Amino acid sequence: MIEELIKSAAAEDDDAIERLCVIADADPGRLTPYLGSLLDVDVLWPAKLYRAADADVVRRVIERIDGGRTPDCLNQLRVILAQTAHPLAESAMRRWSTQPPAGADELYVNALSYALEGGWTADPDGSRRDLCGSIxxxxxxxxxxxxxxxxxxxxxxxxxxxxxxxxxxxxxxxxxxxxxxxxxxxxxxxxxxxxxxxxxxxxxxxxxxxxxxxxxxxxxxxxxxxxxxxxxxxxxxxxxxxxxxxxxxxxxxxxxxxxxxxxxxxxxxxxxxxxxxxxxxxxxxxxxxxxxxxxxxxxxxxxxxxxxxxxxxxxx
Ligand SMILES: [Zn+2]
Ligand SMILES: [Zn+2]
Structure with a gap:
C-alpha cells in the first residue's frame, strides 16, 4: 500500500500525500523502509514524512546538500534533516553553520536554526535540547x-x-x-x-x-x-x-x-x-x-x- 501511495505522491496526487502524512503522524516508523523511494521520486514536502528516516536516507540528503546541484531544494532538504533529528543531520547542520554549503547564501537563515522546525535546538556550544515531549x-x-x-x-x-x-x-x-x-x-x-x-x-x-x-x-x-x-x-x-x-x-x-x-x-x-x-x-x-x-x-x-x-x- 505504501509503495502505491508513493507512486501516486510522485504524480502529485494530494490525497496520497495526505494519506502518507497520516501514517507519518500515527506511526512514523512504518514509513522508514520506504523513505529512500520517496527521496528517489523527489517528494520532499511535507518534510515530516521523513521524521523517522534512517542513517542511509539522512546521508543521502546531506550528500545532496553538499553536492550543491539542487540549490532550489536546499530549504526543503534542510527542513527534512531537522525533522529527522538524526545525529548525522545534527553534525552536518553544525558543520554548515560555519561552512555554508554551496548555494546557501540565498537563505538568510543560520543552518542550526532549522533545528526548530524539527522541535529541537542545537547550541553552537555543542549542547542539544529537545523542545517537545514524547507523550x-x-x-x-x-x-x-x-x-x-x-x-x-x-x-x-x-x-x-x-x-x-x-x-x-x-x-x-x-x-x-x-x-x-x-x-x-x-x-x-x-x-x-x-x-x-x-x-x-x-x-x-x-x-x-x-x-x-x-x-x-x-x-x-x-x-x-x-x-x-x-x-x-x-x-x-x-x-x-x-x-x-x-x-x-x-x-x-x-x-x-x-x-x-x-x-x-x-x-x-x-x-x-x-x-x-x-x-x-x-x-x-x-x-x-x-x-x-x-x-x-x-x-x-x-x-x-x-x-x-x-x-x-x-x-x-
Ligand atoms: Zn530561559
Ligand atoms: Zn489584551
Missing amino acids: AYRWVMREIPRRADGRICPWCASPLWIAADLDTADPDVGAALAHTGWSGRLVIETCHFCACYTTLYSQVTSAGATTWWAGNTRPSYLGSSEPKDPPALAPVLGPARPSPYQASAWNRGGSTLGGRPEWIQDAEHADCPGCGQPLDYVGLIGGADLDDYGEGAYYLHLHQPCGFAAVNYQQS
Whole structure:
C-alpha cells in the first residue's frame, strides 16, 4: 500500500500525500523502509514524512546538500534533516553553520536554526535540547465560570484567559511535561486577543502563580478596542494520544497537551526573555475547539529554569 501511495505522491496526487502524512503522524516508523523511494521520486514536502528516516536516507540528503546541484531544494532538504533529528543531520547542520554549503547564501537563515522546525535546538556550544515531549494527551474543553477576580490584560483590558492549569501531581501531566523539568502546578494565563498579535510572556511559579511579564512589548499597530470576554472554556486532560504527532491546529479535537506542535506557519518556538534560548513546548489549543467559527491555534511554551511561560498564535 505504501509503495502505491508513493507512486501516486510522485504524480502529485494530494490525497496520497495526505494519506502518507497520516501514517507519518500515527506511526512514523512504518514509513522508514520506504523513505529512500520517496527521496528517489523527489517528494520532499511535507518534510515530516521523513521524521523517522534512517542513517542511509539522512546521508543521502546531506550528500545532496553538499553536492550543491539542487540549490532550489536546499530549504526543503534542510527542513527534512531537522525533522529527522538524526545525529548525522545534527553534525552536518553544525558543520554548515560555519561552512555554508554551496548555494546557501540565498537563505538568510543560520543552518542550526532549522533545528526548530524539527522541535529541537542545537547550541553552537555543542549542547542539544529537545523542545517537545514524547507523550501527548488530548485536551478537552470544559466550560468554566467567567472570572470575576479583576485580572485583566494591561493592553486591551479584557479579562485574562487561563490557557492551562496543570499540576504534575497528576502522573499523566508529569509525563507530558517531563521534557520541561517542571514540577508542581503550572498556570499559563494570557490575553486571548492580544496573543494573536505578538508572543505574550508571563512569569510562573511551581505554586501556580502567574504574572504578566512587564517586558511584554505592545505592537505599535495594536489599536484600542472595547474589552471582550475570552472563551469561558479551559482545557482538561483527555485520553492519551497514540503518538506524539497527532495534535491538529486545524481540526476540532486537535488541542493537545505535550507531544509535538502542528504549526500553521513556520515553527515559532519563542525565545526565553530570561536566557535567550528557545522555550520548551507545552501544548496547543486549536481555535476550532474554542468556537464554532474559531481558526488558528494558540501555542503554549515554558522555560522552567527561568520561570517564563509564553503563548503565541498562528493562523493561515
Ligand atoms: Zn489584551
Ligand atoms: Zn530561559
